[in-house]
Every structure is written in C-alpha cells, then in structure tokens.
Amino acid sequence: MKETPHPEGTGxxxxxxxxxxWRDLFIAHLEQSSSVARSAERAGVSKARVYRARRxxxxxxxxxxxxxxxxxxxxxxxxxRRLREGDLLAREGTKYExxxxxxxxxxxxxxxxxxxxxxxxxxxxxxxxxxxxxIADIRQRIAEDAxxxxxxx
Numbered sequence: 001m002k003e004t005p006h007p008e009g010t011g012x013x014x015x016x017x018x019x020x021x022w023r024d025l026f027i028a029h030l031e032q033s034s035s036v037a038r039s040a041e042r043a044g045v046s047k048a049r050v051y052r053a054r055r056x057x058x059x060x061x062x063x064x065x066x067x068x069x070x071x072x073x074x075x076x077x078x079x080x081r082r083l084r085e086g087d088l089l090a091r092e093g094t095k096y097e098x099x100x101x102x103x104x105x106x107x108x109x110x111x112x113x114x115x116x117x118x119x120x121x122x123x124x125x126x127x128x129x130x131x132x133x134x135i136a137d138i139r140q141r142i143a144e145d146a147x148x149x150x151x152x153x
Contacts, residue, residue, distance in 0.1 A: 018043075018044050018045050018049075019043065019044055022043040022044060022045050023043070023053065023060055023063075025042060025043040025044075026039045026040060026042070026043035026045070026050055027039075027060075027063045027064065027067045028067075029042040029043065030064065030067040030068065030071065031067040031068075031070050031071045031074075032071065033071070034068060034071040034072065034075070034104070034108075036050060036051075068108065072104075072105055072108060075101055075104065075105060076105060076134060076138070078101075079098060079101050079102075079138055080138065080141075082096055082098075083098075083138070083141045083142065083145060086145075088145075098138075098142050102135060102138060102139060102142075105131070105135055105138075106135055
C-alpha cells in the first residue's frame with residue numbers, strides 16, 4: 001500500500017518526529033495550564049496522541065490526573081491568596097476572573113474527586129463535599145469583598 005504524503009501545514013503529526021520526552025513536557029504544561037490542547041501543542045503532539053497515550057498507558061493516565069489535581073489546587077490557592085491580600089488585578093491590569101476560576105474548579109471537581117479518592121482512603125463523595133465546601137467558601141469571600149466599600153484614594 002502506497003503512503004500518501006501529507007502536505008506542509010495540514011497539522012498531521014503522524015509522520016513527524018516528536019520530542020522523545022513529549023510526555024514529560026505535556027504533563028508539566030498541563031499542571032500549569034489545565035489545558036489539554038495547549039499542553040499537547042507545547043509538547044509538539046496532537047490531542048489524539050495524548051488521549052491515546054492516556055487510554056493505553058496507565059502510568060501516563062495517572063500522571064495526567066495528578067497534574068490536573070495539582071493545577072486545580074494551585075488555582076484554588078491562588079484565588080484564596082488574591083482574596084486575602086486584596087489582589088484583584090490580573091497581570092494585564094484587568095480584573096482577575098474569579099468567576100471563571102470558580103466555574104473551572106466546579107467543572108472539574110468530579111474528576112479531581114475521583115483522582116484523589118483513588119490515592120487516598122476516602123470516597124469520591126467525601127472529596128466532592130470537601131471541594132464544594134471550598135468553592136462555597138471562595139464564593140462567600142468574593143461576596144464579602146464585593147460588599148466592602150471602595151477605599152478613598
């Protein structure tokens with residue numbers, strides 16, 4: 001069977017050489033970004049390749065879950081720090097997106113709960129309840145912060 005060449009720029013990575021440590025690159029970026037697409041791009045592989053590796057390689061699947069869990073923990077801690085310190089601006093000088101961060105945490109709480117429960121001797125329901133309490137606490141802090149009057153400058 002004759003192989004059809006892939007023209008430049010088609011995005012097909014099947015025949016391209018990839019970095020021998022692409023998995024490590026992917027996992028490191030996933031922990032920082034929580035974005036599969038951006039992490040795959042940074043590692044120089046397709047999303048299909050990372051999903052296939054996750055499906056077929058238990059060690060990689062565990063590293064993936066742990067990276068997401070750590071990333072969500074970092075996001076949660078960053079939100080709490082910002083609220084405690086009154087740091088409400090993002091790097092660009094725009095208002096920090098607390099609502100978006102809370103939505104992201106809430107969206108992925110079930111995945112995080114399953115991942116944590118697998119490594120600890122607690123049920124996924126207990127982990128979800130703990131995450132729900134933390135999200136409620138963050139929402140309460142945001143509401144309290146919004147209710148405080150602006151200081152005169």
